[in-house]
Structures are given as structure tokens and as C-alpha cells.
Amino acid sequence: MAERFTKGMARNIYYGGGVFVFLLLVGLTFDTMLKMPERDHRVNLTESVARGKGVWEHNNCIGCHSLMGEGAYYAPELANVFDRRGAGSEQSFRAFMSAWMAAQPLQVEGRRKMPQFHLTQEQVDDLSEFLIWTSRIDDNDWPPNIEG
Amino acid sequence: MKFESQKVAQPYFIFALVLFVGQILFGLIMGLQYVDGDFLTSWLPFNVARMVHTNLLLVWLLFGFMGASYYLVPEEADTELYSPWLAKVTFWVFAVAGVATILGYLLVPYARLAELTYNHLLPTMGREFLEQPTITKIGIVLVCLSYVFNIGMTILKGRKTVINMVLITGLIGLAVFFLFSFYNPSNLVLDKYFWWWVVHLWVEGVWELILGAILAFVVIKVTGVDREVVEKWLYMIIALALISGLIGMGHHYFWIGPGTYWLWLGSIFSALEPVPFFMMVMFAFKMVAERRYEHQNKVAIKWALGTAVMGFLGAGVWGFIHTLAPVNYYTHGSQITAAHGHLAFFGAYAMIVMTIISYAMPILRGRPHGNPPSAQRLETFAFWAMCTSMVGITLALTVAGAWQVALQRLPEASEALGFMATQDKIAPVFWVREVLGLIFFVGLMAYLGSFFVGSKELASDSELQLKDAAAA
Numbered sequence: 001m002a003e004r005f006t007k008g009m010a011r012n013i014y015y016g017g018g019v020f021v022f023l024l025l026v027g028l029t030f031d032t033m034l035k036m037p038e039r040d041h042r043v044n045l046t047e048s049v050a051r052g053k054g055v056w057e058h059n060n061c062i063g064c065h066s067l068m069g070e071g072a073y074y075a076p077e078l079a080n081v082f083d084r085r086g087a088g089s090e091q092s093f094r095a096f097m098s099a100w101m102a103a104q105p106l107q108v109e110g111r112r113k114m115p116q117f118h119l120t121q122e123q124v125d126d127l128s129e130f131l132i133w134t135s136r137i138d139d140n141d142w143p144p145n146i147e148g
Numbered sequence: 149m150k151f152e153s154q155k156v157a158q159p160y161f162i163f164a165l166v167l168f169v170g171q172i173l174f175g176l177i178m179g180l181q182y183v184d185g186d187f188l189t190s191w192l193p194f195n196v197a198r199m200v201h202t203n204l205l206l207v208w209l210l211f212g213f214m215g216a217s218y219y220l221v222p223e224e225a226d227t228e229l230y231s232p233w234l235a236k237v238t239f240w241v242f243a244v245a246g247v248a249t250i251l252g253y254l255l256v257p258y259a260r261l262a263e264l265t266y267n268h269l270l271p272t273m274g275r276e277f278l279e280q281p282t283i284t285k286i287g288i289v290l291v292c293l294s295y296v297f298n299i300g301m302t303i304l305k306g307r308k309t310v311i312n313m314v315l316i317t318g319l320i321g322l323a324v325f326f327l328f329s330f331y332n333p334s335n336l337v338l339d340k341y342f343w344w345w346v347v348h349l350w351v352e353g354v355w356e357l358i359l360g361a362i363l364a365f366v367v368i369k370v371t372g373v374d375r376e377v378v379e380k381w382l383y384m385i386i387a388l389a390l391i392s393g394l395i396g397m398g399h400h401y402f403w404i405g406p407g408t409y410w411l412w413l414g415s416i417f418s419a420l421e422p423v424p425f426f427m428m429v430m431f432a433f434k435m436v437a438e439r440r441y442e443h444q445n446k447v448a449i450k451w452a453l454g455t456a457v458m459g460f461l462g463a464g465v466w467g468f469i470h471t472l473a474p475v476n477y478y479t480h481g482s483q484i485t486a487a488h489g490h491l492a493f494f495g496a497y498a499m500i501v502m503t504i505i506s507y508a509m510p511i512l513r514g515r516p517h518g519n520p521p522s523a524q525r526l527e528t529f530a531f532w533a534m535c536t537s538m539v540g541i542t543l544a545l546t547v548a549g550a551w552q553v554a555l556q557r558l559p560e561a562s563e564a565l566g567f568m569a570t571q572d573k574i575a576p577v578f579w580v581r582e583v584l585g586l587i588f589f590v591g592l593m594a595y596l597g598s599f600f601v602g603s604k605e606l607a608s609d610s611e612l613q614l615k616d617a618a619a620a
Contacts, residue, residue, distance in 0.1 A: 007376060010383035011310075018390040025394045028413070032341070032406045040337035040405050050334035057274025057332075058267070060258040063195025068404045069481030070340065071276050074182070074194050076567035077481060105189075112185035112568070115193045117259070134336055140411065142403035144478060145561040147570075 039138040052130025055123045064114070066148075068139055074112060077148030082135040084146050090132055097128045149511050151222040153229035158512045159239050160215030161505045165596065167208035167246070168498070172589055174201040179582040183575050192254070199253055199279045205493060206277065207246045212501030213322075213358055214238075217299050217315060219508045220365045225306025230298050238294045245287040249280055271332055275343055278329045285329055292323040310379040311368075314386060315361035321354030337405035348397045351497070352421065352463075356389040359459070359500050360428070363452060366507045367432060370449050372440030381431040385424045392420035399471050403480055411473040418471045422464030425456075425496075432456035445510060445518025447527045451503035454535060458495025466491050466542065478557045483574075484549030491542040494534075502595070509599070520602035527598035533591025540584040548577040 062071035068079040086093030105113040178197045180187045265281035272282045328345040364382045398414025466488040470479040556570040
């Protein structure tokens with residue numbers, strides 16, 4: 001670097017730039033939080049959805065699946081599983097979920113195995129509610145198609 | 149070694165490498181589970197293996213950062229460590245808590261672990277990379293506090309060099325941003341938004357300060373280049389890292405709920421994130437080219453240059469290929485992400501820890517001029533084996549990801565292949581990845597082996613020197 005560019009200047013860019021950009025991030029975060037209620041449709045976040053998130057976390061589902069594209073890439077994306085498996089009705093999605101969770105692990109040789117988590121019917125229903133709620137978050141139309 | 153208290157770094161380095169071996173073993177198991185769904189799954193489900201793989205990485209890197217700090221801060225501050233005793237206690241607390249947590253993952257079902265550790269009182273578990281029981285998280289906070297306190301007090305009583313100041317800023321940031329791991333609202337969008345304040349602000353924020361400080365320290369030591377020059381580079385690198393990286397966090401906000409302006413902000417700012425990594429490459433090569441003396445520890449110089457290059461490739465280039473929103477729309481959460489994750493963590497963070505170990509361990513073991521040639525030769529082989537196989541793994545996963553996108557994401561819904569069918573199709577690439585993983589493991593074993601060769605050489609060397617001295 002040219003000698004005219006001194007260490008002091010570099011230091012000022014670091015401190016000044018760093019602080020400025022961090023404050024900008026905080027400001028943008030405030031703005032994002034103000035607009036968020038509409039996008040995350042929190043009015044529909046019921047007790048059951050909240051409990052469902054607990055079921056999701058307590059069984060470390062994120063260790064295999066992705067949710068809105070984040071998590072592990074070993075098993076299918078689940079933020080849109082309601083769209084994929086629900087046949088357009090919450091009723092049939094709940095029925096699908098009960099049957100699916102009870103059938104694990106599928107006895108197909110060599111296929112990646114989902115463990116049997118021994119969830120109660122209430123837990124499966126809560127999990128379904130959580131996944132249905134998640135599928136309705138405004139996520140800028142991700143993923144590109146229903147396969148996730 | 150200038151100060152006796154720098155010795156406390158040694159157990160940190162050794163334990164970091166032990167955990168590194170564990171991380172790779174679990175990685176190899178997961179690699180097989182990718183292609184054979186029945187491999188060990190009744191004893192070790194994939195989600196458990198992955199949690200162990202990623203958590204071991206996190207913990208061994210933290211051990212590495214701690215060892216690096218305890219080694220370099222006293223030397224930079226030109227004073228003994230504030231409290232070597234506290235550093236030793238912290239080591240044991242962290243080691244025991246870490247091992248206990250990993251055993252918890254392996255020995256009881258995760259849901260049971262959550263119950264046993266009273267997760268319902270303050271639910272923080274079950275989120276990617278933050279799977280640790282709440283009690284472990286509190287332990288991590290205490291360990292970090294003790295560590296930052298010890299390093300901070302040492303700097304306060306000694307020289308406040310730029311390297312020390314940048315390092316302590318990074319460490320304080322590390323501790324502060326980890327606190328967001330305790331925020332876990334039932335609203336998934338808010339949970340995800342602030343989850344990134346731990347994960348992104350660590351690896352694409354404050355960890356880069358730690359990386360820069362360690363690299364600058366080693367570069368000064370092995371090249372003898374004037375401190376003023378190195379410090380100017382360090383300031384510019386971390387300035388650009390923060391300026392690009394903080395708003396660059398927007399590239400994680402594309403598809404998880406936040407508004408549309410993040411598509412622009414995230415794309416533009418994160419597209420600049422390779423710049424500081426490229427500067428790191430220029431910096432490292434320029435300093436080595438302008439070196440004032442020939443340091444005998446040649447392999448440490450190799451690690452320093454390698455960190456810059458591989459960090460640039462993994463964090464910079466592989467980050468850039470999928471960071472623009474129109475691209476990321478198709479690649480988000482695919483094997484492309486996995487490719488980037490592997491090369492970025494290895495290139496930037498695993499390698500900086502091996503750089504400081506390669507420089508400092510010989511000195512801690514009473515070999516101020518580096519390891520004997522035979523040990524350095526083996527370590528050089530390990531360097532190339534690990535670097536090339538990791539680049540290979542990254543290329544394999546990139547092919548897997550591109551193929552996955554082509555089969556599953558690009559076609560219209562009616563023609564797109566489902567997730568599981570896609571995974572079956574791309575399985576051959578996962579086999580390639582597994583073979584490369586085995587080569588990586590061979591490299592890692594050679595690396596560990598290099599610590600145990602050449603002691604005889606060293607002995608005969610010093611006899612020679614004694615004879616020389618006698619003859620003179």
C-alpha cells in the first residue's frame with residue numbers, strides 16, 4: 001500500500017466503518033421488526049403451534065431436515081411439507097402426519113432412516129400445526145417448486 | 149517462548165486436535181450414511197452424528213482460539229499472563245463440560261437429554277449448531293467470561309498492540325453475540341432472525357478479527373516484517389470484513405421471513421465479502437516475499453499462506469458463487485451450501501488454528517527453530533493431503549449441489565424429481581466425497597504423526613552443536 005496511506009487512516013476506517021455499519025444493521029433490524037408481524041402472520045401463532053415448535057426442537061429434527069432451507073440436507077425440506085403432502089386440506093395433512101410418524105422407520109433397505117420418535121397423538125398434532133403455520137410465512141416465494 | 153505462562157496454551161492445542169479427530173470420524177460415518185441409510189443408524193441416527201460433527205468442530209476451534217490467545221497475548225503484551233491458574237481451571241471446566249455434552253448426545257435420545265437438563269425452563273435446544281443443553285450454554289458463557297477476563301487483564305497490564313486490541317475485540321464480540329443463543333421465541337421467524345446473530349456474526353464477523361489477529365502474529369514472527377506494515381494490513385482487512393459482513397448477513401434473510409430489501413442489501417454487501425479474504429492472500433504472500441530472515445519453521449509459513457488461500461477459496465469464492473439472491477433462490481439449502489460450509493470452515497478457521505499450532509507447538513516443546521526436517525516433511529505431506537482432499541470434497545459437493553438443483557429445483561413442479569429420488573441419483577458423487585474424506589483422514593493422521601517423529605534427529609543435532617561448540 002502507498003506510504004501516503006497511513007496506519008492511522010486504516011485504523012479510522014476500521015473503527016468508523018465498523019461502528020457505522022453496525023448501527024446501520026441495528027437500524028435495519030428495527031425496521032424489519034416493525035414490518036414483521038404481517039410477514040410472519042403471528043396472529044395465527046396458536047398455543048399448539050408454539051408447542052409444535054417445542055416438539056420440533058426436542059427431537060432435533062433440524063439434524064436431518066431443513067426448514068426454510070436451513071438445517072441439515074439429509075432429508076427433505078419441511079417448511080412446505082404441508083403444500084406437498086397436505087392435498088390442500090389441514091385435515092388430510094394431520095392424517096398424513098399421524099400415519100407417517102407411526103410408520104417410521106420405513107423398512108426399505110438402504111433408504112435413509114427416520115428414527116421412531118414415539119410421539120403422542122397430541123405431539124404429532126402440534127407438530128402438524130407448527131408445520132402448517134410455517135408453510136404460510138411470507139418467505140419471498142421460496143422454494144422454487146413444491147419439491148423443496 | 150518469552151514467558152513461562154505461555155505454556156498454558158499447550159493443553160488447549162492438544163485437546164483441540166483430539167476433538168478434531170473425533171469430528172472427522174463422525175464426518176466419515178455421516179458420509180457413509182449419505183449413501184447407505186442403514187449404516188449404524190440404529191445406534192447412531194444421522195441427526196446425532198451431525199450434531200456431534202458440528203459441535204466438535206465448534207468446540208475444537210474455540211479450544212484453538214483459546215490456546216492461540218494464551219500463547220500470543222503475553223508475548224504481544226510483553227508480560228506474563230494475568231492468571232495462568234485461571235487458564236488451567238478454565239481448560240478443565242471446558243474440557244469436562246464439552247466431553248459430557250458429547251456423551252449426552254451419544255448416550256441418551258435427544259428428547260430425553262432435553263428433559264434431563266430441564267430445557268423447558270429456558271428452551272434453547274434443538275436449533276442447528278446450538279443443540280447444546282441450556283446448562284452447557286451457560287457453561288460456555290462462564291468459560292468465555294473467564295477467558296476474556298484473563299486475556300483482557302493481561303492486555304490491560306501490558307503493551308496494547310494492534311494485534312492484541314483486535315484479538316480482544318473479536319473475543320468480546322464472540323462472547324456477546326453468543327448471548328443471542330438464549331433467545332428462542334416461539335415465533336420461528338424471530339428465532340431464525342436472531343439465530344444468525346450468533347452464527348453469522350461469529351463466522352462472518354468477529355471470528356474474522358480473531359483470524360486476522362492470529363495470522364498477523366504468525367506472519368510477524370516468521371517473516372520479521374516491520375510491525376507497522378502488518379498492522380496497517382490487519383486494520384484494512386478487518387475493516388472490510390466488518391463493512392461487507394455485517395450487512396452481508398442479509399444473504400441469510402432472503403427466504404426466512406424478513407422483507408424484500410434484504411434481497412438487495414444481502415446480495416450487494418455479501419458480494420463484497422471475498423474482498424477482505426483476497427486482501428489476506430495479498431498480505432500473506434507480500435509479507436513472506438519481503439521477509440527479513442529465513443525462519444527455520446518452513447511448514448508454519450506454509451500453513452499461514454495456506455490459510456489465506458484456502459480461506460479465500462472457501463469463504464470468498466465458494467461464498468460468492470451462491471450469495472446473489474437470484475442464484476441463491478435455487479441453491480439455498482442444497483449441497484452447494486454444504487460445499488461452501490466445508491471449505492470455509494476448514495480453510496479459514498481449522499487452518500488458522502493449525503497455523504498457530506504449527507508455529508507455537510515446537511516452541512512450547514523447546515524447539516525454538518521449529519521441528520526437525522523429517523517432522524516438517526511429514527507435516528508438509530499432511531498439509532497437502534488435507535488441503536487437496538478438502539478441495540476435492542468441496543468440488544464433489546458442488547457437483548452434487550448443481551446436479552440436485554438441476555433435477556429438483558429448476559424444472560416445473562410436475563417434472564421435478566423429489567428430494568429422496570434426487571439424492572439417489574447423485575449418490576455416486578457422495579461416494580467420491582467419502583473416498584476423499586478417507587484421504588483427509590490419512591492426512592490428519594500424518595499431521596498427528598508429525599508430532600512424534602524426529603526427536604532423534606533433534607538429539608543428534610544438539611550433540612552436533614555441542615561438538616561444534618567444543619571444537620570452537
